[in-house]
Amino acid sequence: MPVTTEPVVELTGDEATGRSRAIGTARFVLTKIAGGLVSLFLVVVLGFFLFRALPGNPIRALTGDSQTSLEQIERLKAEWSLDQPLLTQFFDYLGDLLHGDLGTSFKYKQPVSDLIATRLGPTLLLTGTALILSVALGLWLGTRAAWRHGGRFDRWSTSSALVLWSVPTFWLGLIMLMVFSVGLDLFPTAGMNTPGGVEGFGPAVLDVAHHLVLPAVTLTAVVYAQYLMVMRSSLLEEMNADYLTTARAKGLTDDQVRRRHAVPNALLPTITIIFLHTGLLVAGAVTVETVFTWPGLGLLTYVAIGFPDYPLxxxxxxxxxxxxxxxxxLADIAYRFFDPRVRRT
Structure with a gap:
């Protein structure tokens, strides 16, 4: 009886290399995701214990009365599970967190997830606007500054950017308020909408945009310098490359060489910075939202610190x-996909 054997499929060199790179990429992505999850777990652990070291007594803040009896205080502690040992509170919190329950706010008496959901939109609007403006401004100024290295525009743009970068965000916000809101009366001093609201979709959008100008400009002014300096540095490294000399020898104009060849290659480090700073921008909106009373997640966090509202x-x-x-x-993954040199390692 004849014996049948399965044909042996041999991979070519290119196929083997492609499979090896795919496996390496998958392993790299999984490693980064696992590292991110570990970081989040450490944030949860440290945040739980550090917030309880804050000055202030949430029970006193809840009662608002120094004459509250001990019985009432004990009853409130039991209601909010603050009478339990700290480790017991922590493990209870972890159990709730695994089920998607962030707890109930001491101050607002509402689920924390609902409060965050209502405040996340304004924060994303503010930080998204600031991110678009800062990236566009930083890349444009950085490109021009590098292409005219050593000139007046280069000195002016880099000096201005570094000065704004070093200015404390809250101080710049207060200056903007005093000059453009109090002094010139051009923009509102606080909030996201005019009290009482405005009628109609179009006027409502313009009203929000009017309130958005000062906080967005303040955040943009402090952030755009990073993109400018990274883009300028990257483009300066590319300007003496051989492929640019070849492009000029082919008859391309200086503007074409910059737009088609130099800038795309110089964008790689900037892409990484954009991803990295997007998360920091959201987290760093606390100061701007507090100064301008912008009703986002940053202002909510500031109010929770003063209470202190542990769940919030x-x-x-x-x-x-x-x-x-x-x-x-995402920055690590994007850089691996955008830069072929990293994929080969």
Missing amino acids: LQGSMIVLASAVVVMNV
């Missing part, structure tokens, strides 16, 4: 830390 602080910290961790992971 923990939930806000998880969301803000998640933004930073996710963007860090």
Whole structure:
């Protein structure tokens, strides 16, 4: 009886290399995701214990009366599970967190997840606007500064950017308020909408945009310098490359050489910075939102610190830390895909 054997499929060199790279990429992505999850777990652990070291007594803040009896205080502690040992509270919190329950706010008496959901939109609007403006401004100015290295525009743009970068965000926000809101009366001093609201979709959108100008410009002014300096540095490294000399020898104009060849290659490090800073921008909106009373997650966190509202602080910290961790992971993955030199390692 004849014996049948399966044909042996041999991979060519290119196929073997491609499979090896795919396995390496998958392993790299999984490693980064696992590292991000570990970072988030450490944030949860540290946040839980550090927030309880904050000055202030949430029970006193809940009662608002120094004459509250001990019986009432004990009853409130039992209601909010603050009478349990700290480790017991921690493990109970972890169990709730695994089921998607962030707890109930001491101050607002509402689920933390609902509070965060209502405040996340304004924060994303503010930080998204600031990110688009800062990236566009930083890349444009960085490209022009590098292409005219040593000139007046280069000196002016880099000096201005470094000065704004070093200015404390809250101080710049207060200056903007005093000059453009109080002094010139051009923009509102606080909030996201005019009290009482405006009628119609178009006027409502313009009203929000009017309130958005100062906080978005403040955040943009502090952030764009990073993109400018990275883009400028990257483009300066590319300017003396041989492929640019070849492109000029083919008859391309200086503008074509810059747009088609130099800038795309110089964008690689900047892409990484954009991903990295997006998460930090969301987490760093606390100061700007507090100064301009912008009703986002940053202002909610600031109010929770003053209470102190442990569940709300923990939930806000998880969301803000998640933004930073996710963007860090995406930055590593994106750089591996965008830069072929990294994929070969």
